[in-house]
Amino acid sequence: MKKKYIMSPGPVEVPPSxxxxxxxxxxxxxxxxxxxxxxEVLEGLKYVFQTKNDILIFPAAGTGGMESAVINMVSPxxxxxxxxxxxxxxxxxxxxxxxxxxxxxxFAEWGDEVDCAKVEAELKKDPGIKAVFTTLSETSTGIENNxxxxxxxxxxxxxxxxxxxxxxxxxxxxxxxEWNVDVAVVGAQKGLMIPPGIAxxxxxxxxxxxxxxxxIPKYYFSYEQALKALSKDKLPDTPYxxxxxxxxxxxESIRLIKEEGLENVWKRHARIASAVRMGxxxxxxxxxxxxxxxxxxxxxxxPEGIDGDAVNKKIRDDYGITMAGGQGKMKGKMFxxxxxxxxxxxxxxxxxxxxxMALTELGVKIxxxxxxxxxxxxxxxK
Amino acid sequence: MKKKYIMSPGPVEVPPSxxxxxxxxxxxxxxxxxxxxxxEVLEGLKYVFQTKNDILIFPAAGTGGMESAVINMVSPxxxxxxxxxxxxxxxxxxxxxxxxxxxxxxFAEWGDEVDCAKVEAELKKDPGIKAVFTTLSETSTGIENNxxxxxxxxxxxxxxxxxxxxxxxxxxxxxxxEWNVDVAVVGAQKGLMIPPGIAxxxxxxxxxxxxxxxxIPKYYFSYEQALKALSKDKLPDTPYxxxxxxxxxxxESIRLIKEEGLENVWKRHARIASAVRMGxxxxxxxxxxxxxxxxxxxxxxxPEGIDGDAVNKKIRDDYGITMAGGQGKMKGKMFxxxxxxxxxxxxxxxxxxxxxMALTELGVKIxxxxxxxxxxxxxxxK
Numbered sequence: 001m002k003k004k005y006i007m008s009p010g011p012v013e014v015p016p017s018x019x020x021x022x023x024x025x026x027x028x029x030x031x032x033x034x035x036x037x038x039x040e041v042l043e044g045l046k047y048v049f050q051t052k053n054d055i056l057i058f059p060a061a062g063t064g065g066m067e068s069a070v071i072n073m074v075s076p077x078x079x080x081x082x083x084x085x086x087x088x089x090x091x092x093x094x095x096x097x098x099x100x101x102x103x104x105x106x107f108a109e110w111g112d113e114v115d116c117a118k119v120e121a122e123l124k125k126d127p128g129i130k131a132v133f134t135t136l137s138e139t140s141t142g143i144e145n146n147x148x149x150x151x152x153x154x155x156x157x158x159x160x161x162x163x164x165x166x167x168x169x170x171x172x173x174x175x176x177x178e179w180n181v182d183v184a185v186v187g188a189q190k191g192l193m194i195p196p197g198i199a200x201x202x203x204x205x206x207x208x209x210x211x212x213x214x215x216i217p218k219y220y221f222s223y224e225q226a227l228k229a230l231s232k233d234k235l236p237d238t239p240y241x242x243x244x245x246x247x248x249x250x251x252e253s254i255r256l257i258k259e260e261g262l263e264n265v266w267k268r269h270a271r272i273a274s275a276v277r278m279g280x281x282x283x284x285x286x287x288x289x290x291x292x293x294x295x296x297x298x299x300x301x302x303p304e305g306i307d308g309d310a311v312n313k314k315i316r317d318d319y320g321i322t323m324a325g326g327q328g329k330m331k332g333k334m335f336x337x338x339x340x341x342x343x344x345x346x347x348x349x350x351x352x353x354x355x356x357m358a359l360t361e362l363g364v365k366i367x368x369x370x371x372x373x374x375x376x377x378x379x380x381x382k
Numbered sequence: 383m384k385k386k387y388i389m390s391p392g393p394v395e396v397p398p399s400x401x402x403x404x405x406x407x408x409x410x411x412x413x414x415x416x417x418x419x420x421x422e423v424l425e426g427l428k429y430v431f432q433t434k435n436d437i438l439i440f441p442a443a444g445t446g447g448m449e450s451a452v453i454n455m456v457s458p459x460x461x462x463x464x465x466x467x468x469x470x471x472x473x474x475x476x477x478x479x480x481x482x483x484x485x486x487x488x489f490a491e492w493g494d495e496v497d498c499a500k501v502e503a504e505l506k507k508d509p510g511i512k513a514v515f516t517t518l519s520e521t522s523t524g525i526e527n528n529x530x531x532x533x534x535x536x537x538x539x540x541x542x543x544x545x546x547x548x549x550x551x552x553x554x555x556x557x558x559x560e561w562n563v564d565v566a567v568v569g570a571q572k573g574l575m576i577p578p579g580i581a582x583x584x585x586x587x588x589x590x591x592x593x594x595x596x597x598i599p600k601y602y603f604s605y606e607q608a609l610k611a612l613s614k615d616k617l618p619d620t621p622y623x624x625x626x627x628x629x630x631x632x633x634e635s636i637r638l639i640k641e642e643g644l645e646n647v648w649k650r651h652a653r654i655a656s657a658v659r660m661g662x663x664x665x666x667x668x669x670x671x672x673x674x675x676x677x678x679x680x681x682x683x684x685p686e687g688i689d690g691d692a693v694n695k696k697i698r699d700d701y702g703i704t705m706a707g708g709q710g711k712m713k714g715k716m717f718x719x720x721x722x723x724x725x726x727x728x729x730x731x732x733x734x735x736x737x738x739m740a741l742t743e744l745g746v747k748i749x750x751x752x753x754x755x756x757x758x759x760x761x762x763x764k
Contacts, residue, residue, distance in 0.1 A: 011410055014408045022401075026393050027388070059441060059446065059579045061624075189626075195625070220449040240446070241569075241571065243579035
């Protein structure tokens with residue numbers, strides 16, 4: 001009877017009412033019943049993403065959504081700018097290069113945030129840059145980038161502004177239209193609190209124009225085909241079979257978000273994230289994020305002489321909580337506490353208690369209860 | 383309190399025990415717990431697909447799986463053969479042409495099966511053909527192709543043999559290895575009886591060699607990356623986030639298939655399909671399939687002067703059963719009764735009763751009960 005918890009930066013725990021929809025009978029994706037549900041979902045997503053733009057949904061992992069943005073927005077030989085500050089930001093460059101696109105890399109040190117001034121300078125230097133790719137919440141390092149500022153900068157150029165919001169949307173403030181985001185790529189298993197398996201993208205008018213000029217071959221991820229299906233008659237449709245169960249679960253999770261109110265969702269994330277950060281600092285641990293820390297995930301340097309993966313493994317195997325270790329070049333050097341989606345104040349308490357107990361078991365000298373105390377203090381603030 | 387039924391050629395009804403898994407809490411895809419489940423699923427799929435080859439799973443619709451086979455197996459400028467007999471077969475050609483591949487089209491009339499002799503002749507004429515693409519069960523017309531024979535023919539050449547088994551696998555006899563199938567593409571929501579959202583592919587040694595020679599750019603659907611993740615340590619993994627809930631549901635549906643026994647599953651489909659066909663004929667309706675009819679779906683010409691979509695619509699909207707209409711150029715001219723996956727004998731009874739009642743309501747002169755009688759007679763045969 002071990003209770004299990006997910007405190008990773010995705011997949012996240014799925015709320016009970018959303019889970020229960022996963023147990024309902026199948027419906028066919030070409031029926032009015034399903035297409036009405038899809039219409040409701042798309043309408044709800046417009047609220048969550050803060051956009052009036054069309055939204056496309058593909059059965060795919062978040063990386064499939066990222067690939068779709070590259071292959072629909074630019075052409076081989078085009079020059080693009082990738083503003084990265086970690087594993088996922090750098091993935092934009094890898095994808096673009098795979099498809100023969102030339103990449104200007106504005107890469108921050110891991111732990112720092114994207115340097116907006118550098119992005120602006122590069123765009124001024126080369127007005128031929130066709131697209132700017134960046135990341136909202138960089139999961140690998142726990143950084144949140146200044147999308148608003150980057151949108152202002154890119155909005156003055158001809159480049160389309162493409163944001164990997166996979167891991168931040170629904171958790172941290174994000175305003176697609178107000179912030180000039182032409183394509184936002186969103187995942188299922190993060191702030192939207194459903195099981196993984198679908199990727200969503202928003203498309204501005206600027207993005208739709210870029211789409212018509214793109215010459216990279218595409219079939220499954222063709223935005224043109226998806227847009228055609230979306231507007232073929234009164235109800236939206238998809239070119240290929242929809243992930244029916246996930247879409248129906250998404251309808252329920254959007255209902256939960258609407259019920260709470262999007263700004264309240266953002267505030268809840270800010271409150272829990274702040275409590276976790278205070279707890280970590282109270283234990284004398286060093287936060288990894290040098291720039292603005294993301295409210296979706298807190299990244300922490302492993303204490304001197306301790307393997308970050310060992311902390312993570314103990315918490316997972318002995319205590320039943322799935323957190324995350326370091327990714328890529330940070331493997332073994334940190335651990336990460338996810339707090340997004342279906343999270344509330346006692347999750348912060350549990351997270352810090354687990355960290356305190358694990359570090360103690362691993363021989364690190366910390367004061368048991370000190371982190372939890374700081375969490376409680378922070379949670380009690382108005 | 384209207385009871386609803388799905389009798390389409392996919393998505394199919396999901397068995398209750400598989401549905402219930404859809405309501406279980408999320409687990410993280412990088413944990414030993416999930417990766418052990420994935421190992422079990424891959425092992426089980428080898429049995430269902432009758433193969434010893436590696437199997438890759440992608441979050442995607444079946445069409446995504448088809449695209450993956452094209453972009454990993456051939457290169458721009460290559461010549462391939464597409465042996466098609468309907469909408470889905472012809473899709474292979476569209477995908478290949480999208481990626482700059484030259485296509486020799488051996489297209490049968492809709493309603494006929496693929497002409498094996500023509501395929502053999504084309505392959506003899508041009509030994510440079512790099513791949514042969516075809517379809518197991520052509521859903522749009524209700525035809526089952528002779529994959530065994532096509533595998534014998536292709537096995538003698540250098541071409542890789544790639545089969546869209548999306549809609550037939552787990553319903554009709556299919557022996558990946560024995561029949562020389564290098565790549566079988568499989569969907570979730572058909573014979574495997576889970577909600578839509580994942581595509582599976584098998585890869586023979588010949589296919590793996592072709593993969594190393596392929597020059598079409600790929601990232602999300604890269605078989606090379608997927609194979610690397612599959613064998614990186616003792617437990618299988620995936621490059622990007624797995625569709626956790628669907629994989630766990632697949633584990634349960636494979637358990638059901640194993641429990642019944644694969645050959646018994648095929649026999650059950652043959653029995654129900656045969657009963658439906660007898661019922662349709664007893665009503666004086668004309669089966670559309672001129673070649674070998676598929677045991678997954680029965681396609682029927684709409685009676686003279688009747689819109690096939692009207693039959694379909696009445697059965698769906700008034701009786702609560704989702705069947706299917708005609709696709710592409712057959713729109714309005716036929717209706718289709720799916721009988722695959724979670725189907726048993728009274729589904730055939732219900733299907734024929736619905737057809738009898740709908741046609742009567744639409745003014746077609748048929749004998750009420752005659753179709754059901756033929757179904758019962760067929761079901762009573764040993």
